[in-house]
Amino acid sequence: IEHTYEYEHFDEIEVKGKSVRDSQAPLIQIIDDDISMLILLKDLLEEQGWMVITNADPVKATNQYFEMQPDCLILDIQLPAKDGFQILQDIHLHNEKYFIPKIMISIQNDKPTRIKAFKMGADDFIGKPIDIDEFIVKMERHLQRKRIFDQSVLIDELTQVYNRRFLEDTLPRYFNDYKRSGQPFTISIIDIDHFKRVNDRYGHAVGDFVLAEFAQFIKSKIRSSDLICRYGGEEFVLIFPDTSNVQAKNKLTRLIKDFSAKEFTHEGQPFSVTFSAGAFTVENEQVTPKEALEEADTSLYEAKRTGRAKVES
Ligand code: GH3
Ligand code: MG
Ligand code: MG
Ligand code: MG
Numbered sequence: 001i002e003h004t005y006e007y008e009h010f011d012e013i014e015v016k017g018k019s020v021r022d023s024q025a026p027l028i029q030i031i032d033d034d035i036s037m038l039i040l041l042k043d044l045l046e047e048q049g050w051m052v053i054t055n056a057d058p059v060k061a062t063n064q065y066f067e068m069q070p071d072c073l074i075l076d077i078q079l080p081a082k083d084g085f086q087i088l089q090d091i092h093l094h095n096e097k098y099f100i101p102k103i104m105i106s107i108q109n110d111k112p113t114r115i116k117a118f119k120m121g122a123d124d125f126i127g128k129p130i131d132i133d134e135f136i137v138k139m140e141r142h143l144q145r146k147r148i149f150d151q152s153v154l155i156d157e158l159t160q161v162y163n164r165r166f167l168e169d170t171l172p173r174y175f176n177d178y179k180r181s182g183q184p185f186t187i188s189i190i191d192i193d194h195f196k197r198v199n200d201r202y203g204h205a206v207g208d209f210v211l212a213e214f215a216q217f218i219k220s221k222i223r224s225s226d227l228i229c230r231y232g233g234e235e236f237v238l239i240f241p242d243t244s245n246v247q248a249k250n251k252l253t254r255l256i257k258d259f260s261a262k263e264f265t266h267e268g269q270p271f272s273v274t275f276s277a278g279a280f281t282v283e284n285e286q287v288t289p290k291e292a293l294e295e296a297d298t299s300l301y302e303a304k305r306t307g308r309a310k311v312e313s
Contacts, residue, residue: 025051026051026147027051027053028051028052028071029052029064029065029070029072029073030045030052030054030075031054031055031056031058031061031073031074031079031084031087032054032075032105033058034076038054041054041074042054044132045139048136048139050139057081058083058084058087061087062087062090062091065091069098069100070100071100071143071146072100072101072139073100073103074103075088075103076104076106077105077106077117078108084106085116085120088122089120092121098153098157099145099146099149100146101123101142101143102124103123103125103139104117104122104125104126105126105127105128106125106127106128109128124138124142150165151165153165156215156229156230158208159211159215159216161216161229161230161236162227162230164231164232167227167229167231172289174241175288179285183241183242184245184281185239185241185243185281186239186240186279186280187279187280187281187282187293187296188237188239188248188252188277188279188280188311189235189236189237189238189277190218190235190238190252190275190277190300191276193274193275193276193304195207195211195234198271201266201271202266210273211234214259214273214275215228215230217262218236218238218255222238222240226240237296238252243281244281245279245281245313248279248313249279249313253310253311256275256276259274260272260274260309274308275309277300277303277310278297278299278301278302278313279296280293280299280313299312299313300312
């Protein structure tokens with residue numbers, strides 16, 4: 001029997017991407033063409049307090065996997081158009097560095113199928129009909145391993161600078177150092193100007209390239225005692241220890257000027273990119289890390305509002 005795509009409403013795409021999701025709950029993606037199975041598993045997993053996205057269409061599912069970066073993937077084998085093994089292969093081809101547990105569920109529960117699944121990168125295999133109690137316990141274990149893995153990652157894959165987790169772990173130390181030494185330090189948030197245009201004009205891959213170049217450019221121009229972290233999409237946080245507000249602003253002004261002079265090319269066409277900066281200098285003991293970042297962010301907004309490619313504090 002030919003499968004038809006009558007499952008549109010099971011492709012939920014309204015859950016926000018990983019970086020902007022508000023909830024701390026793990027996100028699980030289920031790909032299965034059996035709607036009653038999708039309903040059953042979705043309800044079951046949501047009862048545990050987990051977030052669930054479901055896909056009946058395997059082609060859409062692969063795109064959504066990359067977009068959402070779920071914390072766990074549950075994957076049926078027999079699907080229309082593209083089977084579960086092909087999905088595993090597509091994911092693998094994307095040169096995945098980060099660990100996402102992948103669980104295959106199938107009515108096809110013979111030994112060669114199970115061995116094939118594990119060889120292709122599955123982390124678990126559960127035969128249908130699914131034993132609910134065992135399934136939930138296994139899910140808890142997989143999500144726990146995923147959490148431990150995520151906590152160990154401190155470098156952003158694309159830009160190869162520290163990530164937000166590292167910043168959050170490290171920032172309090174600068175405040176303690178200040179309390180001990182009394183030496184002011186400056187926090188800056190920098191953000192690429194009109195980065196959407198770069199993506200729109202030249203494509204996402206060029207956007208990624210610009211982003212990685214940007215991070216490495218800044219890293220190469222700051223002192224080894226300074227810090228750069230990727231804070232979100234095209235936003236980075238810089239920390240300049242023992243640096244006054246005037247010194248930091250001078251430094252940032254020079255970085256803005258030098259980066260804007262850097263020439264990128266796309267299909268022979270040169271283009272340049274600028275960025276804006278907001279800076280906040282910690283020079284009293286009352287201010288908290290959160291407040292300092294908020295102040296820097298307010299100044300960044302001011303720099304954007306008043307023309308971009310500049311620093312405000
Ligand atoms: P503004 O000057 O006001 O900052 O304009 P903008 O277009 O840079 O600002 P906005 O924050 O609205 O858009 C940021 C864009 O950056 C949106 C998003 O698609 C893109 N972006 C975020 N992360 C990545 C990434 O990892 N790769 C690529 N290629 N684009 C990204
Ligand atoms: Mg199926
Ligand atoms: Mg921007
Ligand atoms: Mg931004």
